[in-house]
Amino acid sequence: MSDPSATGRGGAGVPFAAGRLVGRDRDVAELRALLRDERVITLIGPGGIGKTRLAAQVAGLERANVVELGRVGDPALIVRLVAEALDVHPAADGLLVLDGCDHLREGCAELVAELAVRCPGLRFLLTGRRPLQVPGELVWRVPPLALPGDGRPDADSVALFVDRAAAAGAREVADRLGDVERLCRLLEGVPLALELAAAHAGSIPPARMLQRVGGRHGVLRARDPAVPGRARTVWAVLEWSHELLSPKERVLLRRLPVFAGAFDLELAGRVCADGGLVRGAEVPGLLRGLADKALVVRLADGRHRLHGVVKEYAAERSREAAEEVWLRDRHLRAVCEAFEHCHQAGSLVRRQPWPERAAHVGRGRSLLDECRAAIGWAVESGGVVLGLRLACAALATLRGDPAESAGWLERLLELDLAPVPDELAAVAKGALAYGLRARGELGRATRMAVESVEEQRRHPYTPWLGLTYAVAMTLCLRAGRGELGRRYLWELELAASAHEDLLALATARLARLDLALSEGRLELARRLGEEALALAREAGHHWALARALTRLGAVAEAAGDPQGARDHHAMARPLLRVLGEPADRDRRE
Structure with a gap:
């Protein structure tokens, strides 16, 4: 049976090993x-x-x-x-x-x-x-695969072993079915144990596997008898496979459990290579070796992951080597630097075509699980500077769920902030205000945004100041603090113009659009929306384009043009889907 895609309506597919599913x-x-x-x-x-x-x-x-x-x-x-x-x-x-x-x-x-x-x-x-x-x-x-016996040489366990052995380059396994059948019975038909053993069939005949795995002093007999049988079988075969690895493969395997989910070669090299036993240039070859031995899973998108049981086994080896803290520190730094690069290359480069931006947004999205794990470690270990840098860069890169980002920032800002530079602390408060607004905590968000603006103004302009101005301005206008909100709008336009911050300029135009719309000045609102749309196109960013289109849709709706409103929202919807955001987000904000 072939493996159909596990991706369903709106779901992310379950990643699993390549190759057809045998015996199920x-x-x-x-x-x-x-x-x-x-x-x-x-x-x-x-x-x-x-x-x-x-x-x-x-x-x-x-x-x-x-x-x-x-x-x-x-x-x-x-x-x-x-x-x-x-x-x-x-x-x-x-x-x-x-x-x-x-x-x-x-x-x-x-x-x-x-x-x-x-x-x-x-x-x-x-x-x-x-x-x-x-x-x-x-x-x-879930039963084990059917075992040979009772006149069933075509048992599912045998079929799986032969299939995976052939994929590993073993061409003569079918001629040694007696040994294969005994090995399948010894391994109790457990698929992972069979795949681990079959991965070595190109260099180790089944007869020798029988001697090593199940002989008089084999690894299966050496395991703790208190552990349930099939769990003991998989763990024992893992130990046998581990013994066959080169020293560098063992080092890399025990370091891979630091990743929360799937990881790419770049991240694996930056986290796991230390310039000593495992060098960065060696990581791709070592990963191929581990994948060939069925210890690492290759995914269709080029990334890799560990099977759950292999991850547990490798994590135990990591604890024995006392590398866990060192690895998690390296993981935090590498993920932080990766997101900062995605933010810089995907958002801050001026007038960059969207396909080039999208590649960095896509990589950031693929690192979201690692981001969550890294921030958790930053909170646990007190790594507040890297944690805040990562939380801000991830929010700016993905713009996915500001409410989740607010949770990250709240936990981090509760730590000792003595080592945090003033500018970073101010930016983090502005990012938190953005998240609190999405969470509906408008009073707290307003106070935090105003505080952040006043602190950021003491430092040179950055796009973060533009974003914080926009958040503070919007919240102040909603909270009845119109004078302060309009002052922030004026300051935002001046600063964004002086620094050619196209996204901030588009945001300012949209804020003026909302003011005009609230006053019933529909023609002015439409003109401001068109200006914002032109700025968004010049910036080349789908997020700004989508926001401009949805606001123009609101203007059309207010003008009694339902078809125009539908057209604008229809153009915005696919842009928001590409960014992984709900199509009605701008309305809700």
Whole structure:
């Protein structure tokens, strides 16, 4: 069976290893049949049994919304990620897949129970090592692959081993099926254990694997008998695979668990290479070696990730090497520098074509999981300077969820700010004001924005001052502080003109548009909107274009031109989707 895409309506696909899914046809068919009658099905089983791959196969065939939770550390994010997968508004029907619920069991259980009541047509497919214990849950234990025996030389476990061995360059495995069958029985049909063993079949014949893995003194016999059998099997094969690695491959493997989710070569090199045992130029080759040995998963977009069980094993090796703090510090710095580069290249370069900007926005989006993990470490370790730099750069790059950014900044600004430069502290307050506005805390946001403007004015102009002026101006006008708001508008236009800050100039025009609209001066509002649109086009930034279009839509609506309003909003909608923002965001702000 081929692997259909696991990407569904609004969902991000569950990443899994390349290669066809072997031996799960009956399981897929059974689950699809059960989903016609059952609302909540949880796939359970030990790590390495194939829960994610099976769920991904079903998700692709059912065109499901998919949320991968293994990369998420904060329970508060569950609702947001599910809302994104369901296109903000829960679907009336369809299938939602939550993969990797174990570390977020309580939050997942609460959300599934609530959605099951609110969305009676929505079905749920969950994966974990234990049930969630929600009402109506059907627990489906993922079985190991069928073992050879009883006249079944074509057993699924054998088919998987032969398939993966052939991919690893072993051409004669099919001629040694007796040894393969014994090895499959020894490994209990656990898919990950079979794939790890098959990855070495090009250099180690199955007969030798049998001796090393399961002989009299084999690694399977050496494991703690208190550990459940199949979990012990996977861990033992991991230890055997680890022993076969080169010293540099071992070093890189134990450093990879620092990444929250998928990582690219650039980030892996900057975090994991130390100029000593592993050099930056060596990382791509070492990663290829780990991927060839089935320890690292290659994704279709060129990034890599660790299977959950491999990540647990490698993290234990990292703790033994006492590298965790060192790695997380390097990770924080590398992610901060990556986002600052994305912000600089994607937003601040003047008159840059959108495709060039979009590449940097896209890279920033791919690093969002790493950003969350890095900020968590900044709070935990007291790395307030790098944390604030990262939070501000990520907000400016992505403009995704200002409310989430506000949470980051609040936690960081509660730390000891003695080492923080005054200018950075002022910028962080302005960024927090932007997030608080999105969260609806207008009074606090206004105070924070005004304080930030007054502090930033003591330093040379930056685009952050332009953004903070815009936030303070808007909030003051809404709060009845019209005189201060108009003063900020005037100062913003002067400063932005002097520094050719096209985005800030467009923002100022739109603020004047809103004032004109509130006074019923529709022709002036339309002209200001056209000026803002021209500035946005000159800047080459989709975010400013979308905002100008939506405000022009509001002007058309006020002028009694519903078709014109629809046309403007229709032009803005795809721009906002590219940026990952709700199509009605500008209206809500």
